[in-house]
Amino acid sequence: MSIAEVVFVLGPPGAGKGTQCTRIKENFGFIHLSAGDLLRAEQKAGSEDGELIANYIKDGKIVPIEITIRLLEKAVVSAGATKVLIDGFPRNKENLDGWEREMVHSGKMNTKFMLYFECAEEECLKRAMGRNQNRADDNLESFKKRITTYISSTVPVMDEFRSRGLLRKVDANGTPDDVWDLTRQLFLVGFVVCILHNKHSVHLQITYRIPRDNRLNQLVHLKKGLRYLRSITSPPQCGQHHFARECGLEFRRGRGGGSWGGVCWSAQLLLYFIVPVFVCKGTSLRQSLSIVVEILILSFDFLKVFNSSAINNLSSSS
Numbered sequence: 001m002s003i004a005e006v007v008f009v010l011g012p013p014g015a016g017k018g019t020q021c022t023r024i025k026e027n028f029g030f031i032h033l034s035a036g037d038l039l040r041a042e043q044k045a046g047s048e049d050g051e052l053i054a055n056y057i058k059d060g061k062i063v064p065i066e067i068t069i070r071l072l073e074k075a076v077v078s079a080g081a082t083k084v085l086i087d088g089f090p091r092n093k094e095n096l097d098g099w100e101r102e103m104v105h106s107g108k109m110n111t112k113f114m115l116y117f118e119c120a121e122e123e124c125l126k127r128a129m130g131r132n133q134n135r136a137d138d139n140l141e142s143f144k145k146r147i148t149t150y151i152s153s154t155v156p157v158m159d160e161f162r163s164r165g166l167l168r169k170v171d172a173n174g175t176p177d178d179v180w181d182l183t184r185q186l187f188l189v190g191f192v193v194c195i196l197h198n199k200h201s202v203h204l205q206i207t208y209r210i211p212r213d214n215r216l217n218q219l220v221h222l223k224k225g226l227r228y229l230r231s232i233t234s235p236p237q238c239g240q241h242h243f244a245r246e247c248g249l250e251f252r253r254g255r256g257g258g259s260w261g262g263v264c265w266s267a268q269l270l271l272y273f274i275v276p277v278f279v280c281k282g283t284s285l286r287q288s289l290s291i292v293v294e295i296l297i298l299s300f301d302f303l304k305v306f307n308s309s310a311i312n313n314l315s316s317s318s
């Protein structure tokens, strides 16, 4: 079985983590595991740890890692999932150390990044009090204890992810739709297209990857670039810089070498889509661009298959 890729989801109690996880699950094919839900289910099932779990939750304290990790591992394995959101975990250093020891170092799971929903305390309190899920800890007294635990124990774990460059922060103070607009950007799949061609052949390579940061509207820019590329009938002489300005491409002299030796030009799409284009001697810029256009359209279609709803939303706003 392939290793499960895990995205952790943290933020203060009531920030809307569960609400956004449901949308991520529906749009991007993750399974959603809430550590808190698993603990509550374990407690309700009358397990021998039930009483201990109930007391920890009421006091806003963090349940010992042996219990939580057992429940998480069981849930991932039984779902046979490869893309997993773990909501409300790791809540302290003990959780993180236990996770890395038992899951990461043993090669069972891979941590992708941590999603952090940042939300003001008063707003979280309002949301948690209005949740109506009959939770033992959605009362003012337990909420205060949970916030205290969050600040003293969970924030340092998020700081640890920030220092590793793996924290993705989302402003969660807006409406659920506003927060979703920001969240989905972090899950859009990026791609890298490479084309190498000379008189005889064209080599193409497309690589997909998760974007590293939260650049807004990247697809809108890509579409503008595509429209411009399509509209070109005869690229101006020495028009690389004009071209670059118009569609967000940067031309620079590329390095030749090997079987692709000779002088070439490379163009980079200035988003996190990197599109190197090698225009070799003997091939006109126009010919090369027409190939690039085809490849970009092809890639855009691929992207649609991956992220249809995200693309549709962007299409309607562009």
Ligand SMILES: Nc1ncnc2c1ncn2[C@@H]1O[C@H](COP(=O)(O)OP(=O)(O)O)[C@@H](O)[C@H]1O
Pocket: 011, 012, 013, 014, 015, 016, 017, 018, 019, 020, 127, 128, 130, 131, 132, 172, 173, 174, 175, 176, 177, 179
């Ligand atoms: N952006 C939002 N604006 C207003 N209410 C929200 C928002 N996101 C979630 N809620 C509501 O707030 C409550 C807590 O959300 P939930 O997703 O359970 O939070 P968490 O998992 O972080 O504890 C729920 O009743 C939910 O419907």
Ligand SMILES: O=c1ccn([C@@H]2O[C@H](COP(=O)(O)OP(=O)(O)O)[C@@H](O)[C@H]2O)c(=O)[nH]1
Pocket: 012, 013, 014, 017, 034, 035, 036, 037, 039, 056, 057, 058, 059, 060, 061, 062, 063, 064, 068, 087, 088, 089, 090, 091, 095, 137, 146
């Ligand atoms: O890994 C975890 C996750 C949750 N909890 C306990 O479960 C409670 C509720 O957590 P949940 O994530 O369901 O709710 P939130 O606090 O985010 O609203 C927490 O206060 C903790 O007592 C825990 O001990 N370990």
